[in-house]
Amino acid sequence: MTVLSIKDLNVTFSTEGGRLHALKDVSFDVPERRIVGVVGESGCGKSTLINAILGLLADNGRVDAGSITFEGEDLTRLGPARMQELRGQRISTVFQDPMGALNPVLSVGRQMRNIQYRSGRSRSEKDARSEAMLRQVRIPDAQAALARYPHEFSGGMRQRVAIAMALMMRPALLIADEPTTALDATLEVATIELLRELQQDIACSVLFISHHLGVIAELCDDVVVMYAGEVVERGTTRQVFHTPRHPYARRLLECDPARQSGRTRHLPTIPGEIPDLRQRPPGCVFATRCDQRVDACDKVPPDVAVETGHVARCVLAEAR
């Protein structure tokens, strides 16, 4: 069973310099109970992807084509009321910045109670639920923590509070947008452990966005590699990390020999720049930085299935 299935998704933003094609023909699945990692340089469209799923694209953005099927419903066609109903209940999100992600003037307990506003439970039932959730993310003295404000917690604790809030309604899908980028290495490991544990407990799927290849390799079942708004390669973690087929994925991974356990917290840098998304190149989007390009690259490369579930968007993928 797939929980989330994205097919040929295209998202554009209207800007002063014309339409910016932020996501182009993006397709991948998030199967039930699996953790799917998304990697890519900053600006490659990871946040846009999340916002499109959540129905929270900026006012100047829109879905031009494609579908986002979640538990049988196409999210791109749902009205705002139904979308709002799904958010926080069936699809929940943990954001990168634990400092700014919680409301500074409302107590943690109040914010957790508000998230349950739809549940029809009484106030004390809601608070009991919040407390249990805080205990589950190992916040010490959970009952007292409800009365405290976000600034009274450390960065790591705050991120755990945010995770508790996100998982409060036992969603089917948890989206984690670089949840550990702002934390130091020790806290990162602890947070990843916690996420995995909770994912097993709640039996949800996770869409995990990160710059950290080591964490992706360790945590994720599947990987999606994005470049300039396109999914250039996707497959199981094993397939992508062991036999990367797209030149971009290969370049990312070869920089890091001990990759699975590597401590590189940032993506390796590759010479060159992402093309201007307002004027996409007519052929392969990676052509300007690719060291293996051939004449055929002037045409849009196909999605090549190199193995079951392992797909690369490169003309050379087939030949190998």
Place this chain on the structure above:
Amino acid sequence: MVIVSVAMLILFCMIYLIPGDPAAVALGPRATDAMREGLRIKMGLDKPVWVQFWNFFFAAWQGDLGRDVLSDRLVATVVMEQLPYTLALIFGGISWSVALGIPLGCWAAVERGTMADRIVGVLSVAVIAVPSFVVAIYALLIFAVALRWLPAIGAGEPGDIGDQLVHLILPSLAVGLGWVGYIARMVRASMLEVLESQHIRTARAFGLPERMITYRYALTIAILPTVTLLGVGIGQMLSSAVFAEIVFARPGVGKLVYDAILTRNYPLVTGAVLVTTILFVLLNLLADLIVGALDPRVRSRL
């Protein structure tokens, strides 16, 4: 404390530099030189400047502001009699500005870019630009003289709260109207800023209703700069209160100072201005306390 002391020094210098002899004014044109000299000694005006200042300073800290030259009553008593009227006027002005400014600013922010937003913007600038005495005069002419909806002058029957409130409506509008504009602009700007912040995105991602996000998650933060602004703005409101009290012939500290300056009743002027300064400092402190009560980040720093 420091602010009040510095204010006292400045005040003393200003009064000292104003030409004219308080003793002469107090006694009228038919007094003899001897009588004037006698009063001057009684008032301490024959002493060197610094002694005069020290006497004033020392007495003031003990609550003795001297005596009213004309009626010979204690200045402190005279000022305290008038203070409630001015306080009522200031709080009335704040009520108007908060009751109109916050909803307007919030609305403009939520509806940003629309016609409503633009109209609020233009209105805000307009009411800020109009001086409060002009508002006072027009409010008087329109609502009291032409339409006869509200009373024109005075502060209402003593003891009759309802009547006093009715008499407060127009003068406090004159004091507060400009602030409606300031606050609307301020709230709009900070609302827009807050609505962009990460925690609002999180609240949306948790599926919270837009109304809850606007009022409980955003506005509670967006009004904080407004409270601080109001604290500082008390000074400006106090000066508008002078005009409002004169135009509407209301009792109050502003009217008191105005009359006292005209009659060179210096102890009364210094006393009233001093009390006003203390009031300003206290209301500022109150604004800080309110911010502390509304913002847990500030509270934990106190």
